[in-house]
Amino acid sequence: MALLLLGLGAMPLAMAQDRDVLLVANADVETHHLTRDTTRAIFAMRQRTWPDGQAARVFVLPNSHPVHARFVKERLSVYPHQLQLAWDRVVFSGTGQAPNRVRTQEGMLEQIASTSGALGYLEREYLDDRVQVISME
Structure with a gap:
């Protein structure tokens, strides 16, 4: 079984992928x-629509939530406080x-599933x- 080395020891790769x-x-x-870049612009609230023109409704977890921090750092390549500054600026x-x-995350799932044009992370x-999962390039 393949192992992914983490700061706290080894974890089976399948478990790491589940996270x-x-x-x-x-x-x-x-x-x-x-x-x-498009994903970052949508989450920073600078872009309000999907590329096809449909209105984008963005959902996020609290800044202190570990999944929020991981998503923002790993997928958007910014820090949570930088994203918060962008939100404060537009507001x-x-x-x-x-x-x-x-x-x-249960609330995130429910909101995304029930809101047309919704975008979030889980x-x-x-x-x-x-x-549906949206792939990122």
Whole structure:
């Protein structure tokens, strides 16, 4: 069995992959892959639509949630405080809104599954057939 070496010891690769934080969207979203730059722009609330023009509804976990920190660092290549500054900027300038916050991954799943154009992130173990994984280039 392949092992992935981590700071706290070795973990089977299959378990490590289950802990991946994936970009997920509502099943009605027709875009199936995004670049890192487009994903970052959507999560920073600078881009308000999917590439096909559909309104994007962004959902995030609290800044203190470890899954939020992992997603932001690993997938967006920024730090949570940098993303928060971007949200504060659009809110205080009156040019936009902050993303919708949910408290748990279960809540994230429910909101994404029930909101047209929704985008968020989940660990693989929380996925079901009501949402789709969006690949990132």
